[in-house]
Amino acid sequence: MDAMDDQADYNGAAKVKERLERRRQARIEDVGRRKEAKESHAVAKESLDYFLRTFYGERAAIEELLSRSLDADQPAAAARSLEEAADKTLQLQKFLNDSMVFLNTYEQRQAQAALQKLQTSLTETREQALPKKRFAFRARAKASDPSPDQDDGAPEKCASTQVDEPPAAVQCGFSHISDEVLTKTASEVQKEDVLLSHLSNCKVRLYGNPSTLHLKHIDNCEILCGPVSTSVFVDHCQHSTLALACQQMRTHNTVDTRVYLHVTSRAIVEDCRGVSFAPFSWSYPALEEHFCASGLDPDRNNWDQVDDFNWLAAGTPSPNWAVIPEAERRTTWEA
Numbered sequence: 001m002d003a004m005d006d007q008a009d010y011n012g013a014a015k016v017k018e019r020l021e022r023r024r025q026a027r028i029e030d031v032g033r034r035k036e037a038k039e040s041h042a043v044a045k046e047s048l049d050y051f052l053r054t055f056y057g058e059r060a061a062i063e064e065l066l067s068r069s070l071d072a073d074q075p076a077a078a079a080r081s082l083e084e085a086a087d088k089t090l091q092l093q094k095f096l097n098d099s100m101v102f103l104n105t106y107e108q109r110q111a112q113a114a115l116q117k118l119q120t121s122l123t124e125t126r127e128q129a130l131p132k133k134r135f136a137f138r139a140r141a142k143a144s145d146p147s148p149d150q151d152d153g154a155p156e157k158c159a160s161t162q163v164d165e166p167p168a169a170v171q172c173g174f175s176h177i178s179d180e181v182l183t184k185t186a187s188e189v190q191k192e193d194v195l196l197s198h199l200s201n202c203k204v205r206l207y208g209n210p211s212t213l214h215l216k217h218i219d220n221c222e223i224l225c226g227p228v229s230t231s232v233f234v235d236h237c238q239h240s241t242l243a244l245a246c247q248q249m250r251t252h253n254t255v256d257t258r259v260y261l262h263v264t265s266r267a268i269v270e271d272c273r274g275v276s277f278a279p280f281s282w283s284y285p286a287l288e289e290h291f292c293a294s295g296l297d298p299d300r301n302n303w304d305q306v307d308d309f310n311w312l313a314a315g316t317p318s319p320n321w322a323v324i325p326e327a328e329r330r331t332t333w334e335a
Contacts, residue, residue, distance in 0.1 A: 048107070051099045055092065055111060059118055062088050066121055069129045078129040085122055086230065090248055090265055092118070097266055097307065105312055112309055116270075119250070172210075177202055184208065186226070186286060190293075196223065205335070209290040213246070224282045224333060227262070227294035243282040243333070245296060251275060258324060261303040264296055269321055270309040278324040279303050282333050 062085050069081035096111050103111065173195035174182050179202065184194070186208030196204060197216040206213075206225040213228045218237040225232075228246040237254040245262035254272045261267060262280035269275055279301060291298045304323055311318035 047102050051103070055095065058088060058092050059114060062118055066125045069125055072129065075130055082126050082129060089118060089122055094265060108312055116309060174199060174204065186290065207284055207286065209293045226287065226290045227296050229294045243280055245280050247296060260330065262301045263303060264300050266302055266305045266307055268307050268309060273320045275321045276324045277303055277306060277321065278329045281329065281331055
């Protein structure tokens with residue numbers, strides 16, 4: 001009987017000891033969780049503080065570059081400041097994209113609004129600081145005319161700009177044309193700022209390496225362009241198909257448009273709906289050479305990394321853009 005009592009006492013003591021050990025372990029784990037949460041909070045706060053210092057410090061530096069470009073005595077100096085400001089703005093966009101994981105909705109909205117204002121200032125400053133490029137269109141030559149350069153005086157649709165200024169001061173592009181096939185060669189667009197505006201039911205082929213590309217008021221067109229060294233800006237485009245390669249793409253007021261894209265940063269859409277994306281798939285014989293001339297990395301394509309400035313719901317895809325299903329993508333294009 002005594003042996004049984006001793007065994008019971010031993011078992012009871014063991015259970016008490018076991019309970020005490022579990023409590024001790026639970027306290028240790030609780031302390032560890034609290035410490036980890038405190039450290040995580042400190043890291044998040046430190047990350048946010050670093051983001052705010054860096055983001056708004058870089059914004060101030062870019063604004064200083066824009067101010068310097070306006071004060072420059074020579075267009076070349078203004079152009080250098082603007083180029084540096086544009087590069088820094090792209091880097092700031094990437095920094096913001098990479099920081100989204102720890103920013104709340106309010107901070108995201110504030111930073112995106114500041115960046116958008118900065119990009120608008122960059123565009124406006126470029127227009128003020130650099131000489132404006134004038135357009136002077138000539139009428140399309142008739143097939144029966146002996147001289148393709150003869151002007152019949154009619155303000156009809158045209159395919160090229162009249163060179164009445166030094167070539168560097170004339171902007172390249174097509175404007176106010178319907179139902180045409182329009183082409184620019186590599187020599188015509190090389191390092192040029194290209195503008196396509198007020199086109200409807202047109203097929204456009206730009207073979208070469210423009211510096212920038214602006215698309216404005218495009219309706220039911222197919223536009224294919226070689227690698228653009230810097231930015232593509234799309235505004236008021238509808239029911240169209242675009243194939244573009246660039247460093248940055250910004251799209252505004254665009255609906256029901258398919259974009260076959262190669263972009264080395266992240267595409268931006270704003271006030272858009274029904275825009276869909278797929279990888280760039282247009283090809284022509286000198287494409288590899290033009291990629292090299294553009295400075296774009298042909299192996300780096302963020303075609304499906306799209307930021308919608310009208311959609312800030314974290315974790316929920318924007319309803320304004322989509323990925324084109326593989327079975328529906330274009331792989332061949334008419335010349």
